[in-house]
Amino acid sequence: MTAGTPDGRSEFDVVVVGSGAAGMTAALTAARQGLDTVLVEKAAKFGGSTARSGGGVWVPNNHVLAEAGITDTPEAASTYLAHIVGDAVDAERQAAFLAAGPRMLAEVLPSTPLRMRWVPEYADYYPEAPGGRVRGRSIEAAPLDGRVLGDLLADLEPGYGKAPANLVITQADFRWLNLLARHPRGPLRALRVGTRWLLARIRGQRLLALGQALSAGLRVALRDAGVPVWLNTPLIDLEHDGGRVTGVVVEHDGQRRTLVARRGVVLAAGGFEHNEQLRKQHQREPIGTQWTVGAKANTGDAITAAQRLGAATELMDDAWWGPSIPLPGGPWFCLAERTLPGCILVNGDGERFGNEAAPYVDAVHAMYGPGDGPGRHMPTWLIADQRYRNRYMFAGLGPRQPFPGRWYKTGAVQRAATVEALAERIDVPAAALRRTIERFNGFARNGVDADFRRGDSGYDRYYGDPRNKPNPSLGALEVAPFYAVKIVPGDLGTKGGLRTDVHARVLREDGTPIEGLYAAGNTSAAVMGRTYAGPGATLGPAMTFGYLAAQHLATEE
Structure with a gap:
């Protein structure tokens, strides 16, 4: 007999594991497709490494860039990615990311309170490569008033670094603040940041920026879509019937519970940066789990659970x-x-x-x-x-x-x-x-x-x-x-993980998919291979493959 979830239910169409950008995008997309969805999170807070990140999103040819007057073409983006990634990642998977990324942003962002904007002149990391852009393709969330979360604000994973309340710095701010004593734009940018802080205090706001803003905006969308998010609920194992994943075993309130997934499971629980044993097994010395800024809950649980079912992995020796x-x-x-x-x-x-x-x-x-x-x-x-x-x-x-x-x-x-x-x-x-x-x-x-x-x-x-x-x-x-x-x-986290296809389905060593099992974000091997296309080239693909997983799940019966 299957134990119920904290709200009494034990069956859903989709179970998503992990509350970073990949997991929240997958859960939101599934819910928008009419699928009964639940998201479980190991940590006591939501947001994972996304909430601790710079929050940039690298998705070429998206509508935010177009509205800012930034010209791009699918051909340029494809040429660029193929040039820097090479044969480390299948061309089909690269193409799937580039094709679906703009569509993902166009469909997901209207469900959130986020206002995304271009990060001016933040170059691609290899702008001189064929198809590269020296003016950049990265977008970020404008500062967001955390009060939109209501009581959920207390559950947001803390950001990387500490600052007084409302003293938020965007990626666009950061560049010029570094030149505070050297360039006129430095003091002007500091004045803008200070004015924003003062106005927020006067208005009683609780400003969020970077990955904090992105995480908060996605969480608001999940709340509005009626998707339950269970914190303090680590993944223990995957349920399967021999050939297909049928659900997950989790722990909640000290008890093991099985959540049945009628359509499938999306693993988006981050990488294994805080697992010293796995890092020593796969990566070169010196290795220091104390040197990562990834979320502490990221110990590779989802990766190892999938491996027990025969899942293949790639890029385990590499990291962001x-x-x-x-x-x-x-x-x-x-x-x-x-x-x-x-x-x-x-x-x-x-x-x-x-x-x-x-x-x-x-x-x-x-x-x-x-x-x-x-x-x-x-x-x-x-x-x-x-x-x-x-x-x-x-x-x-x-x-x-x-x-x-x-x-x-x-x-x-x-x-x-x-x-x-x-x-x-x-x-x-x-x-x-x-x-x-x-x-x-x-x-x-x-x-x-x-x-x-x-x-x-x-x-x-x-x-x-x-x-x-x-x-x-x-x-x-x-x-x-x-x-x-x-x-x-x-x-920022490990980039090796489960091998996946263009639908984010988890693959075996022979290339066949494990039915009912999907992965996105740092739980999956990075579509960027051993390189990094530009600012936000972790989160852009993470959100896109979370979206693609949910889209494919909507076609499953």
Whole structure:
């Protein structure tokens, strides 16, 4: 006999596991198709890693971009994705994402209170590639008043980083705030952010931005569509009749319950970034579950449950990497810090090993280096001088603001009056570090990085300093004291997972689908393969394949 759900029911058309953007989009789409749907979430909060993310959505040719006057074509997007992804992902799956993404946004967004808008000039990560766009294809949610959630606001997964209530920063804001002391648009943007904060206080609002806004908007749509969302309800196993998945076994209020899924189950429970055993099994050292900013509930439960039924996996050795600083309060995911002029990344030999301003997945791939075994260029240090610290924001600190003492105590930061003394503190050859800096300073003066082409790409220049000539990403390290900041291979989550088809159906090793089982988001192997198309290239595909799963479920009987 099947135990009932907390509301007494035990049977649904569709059961969705996970409340990030993929799961909520799948549940909302299924409900809009007239399917009786329930969403279960392991954590005590909804939103998962989406709520902790930057909230960007990369979907070429969508109506939000068109309304902003951004021109794009399906042919350009297809050429671009095929060029950067290559044969790591089937062309049919790439095509399914590009074809369905705009339709997904056009159908899903009207059901939400979200107002999406283009992120101005936030370039694709490889804008010079065929079909790439230097002006970018990313969209984000405008700040949203969290009061639309009512009592559900208390159940929203906290965002990455802490800030006073209503002091919200969008992706568009972030670029210029980093240049607060260097560009007129910096103070103007700070004034805009401050005015928004003041008005929100006066109006009694509770503003949300980034992934918080996206998660809140989707949750409002689920509430309005009558989709129940059960928190504190982890997946234990999948029910099946030998050939077809028929439901899920979950735990709620300390009891195991079976939820029957008449049409099917959508697994959208994130990756396995917080599962040390799985990471050590599949990924290269060093691995630090403490370096991820993914939701803590993401331990790969849905992936391993599907594997027990014979599901195939792909890309398990990879992640949505990003160079990160292991600060005492948690990792800081570096975006602008390593791109701005006046800093370099070096390895334990005191040598540069790649383009510091490269897309963050590529930057960590360079830290690990080719082949297997431990990372070749770790430990990694970001080296900067005092002029760099005087000019730019750094890990949430303002220009000229000293690094906190606890950062030094934990070894995240070292400081010295000379390059040689700094080298001794971080145990790298002093002569090598001096040579590296002098060579780089020459590149900075003539504006061309002859070793790694830093600053050549439009993406490199996005987080650069427009006032720094001749190259916005290259600046000499000359002004004492000098700093070394520890850099580790952090991530936004893992990108390996269940192999799926164009309908998001989970596949066996022989390529046949496991009937009744679908996966989207980081529970599935990324359609981006080993690369990253642009800002929001995690969430855009996650939402799209959640949508495609629900669309296909609506055709099942």
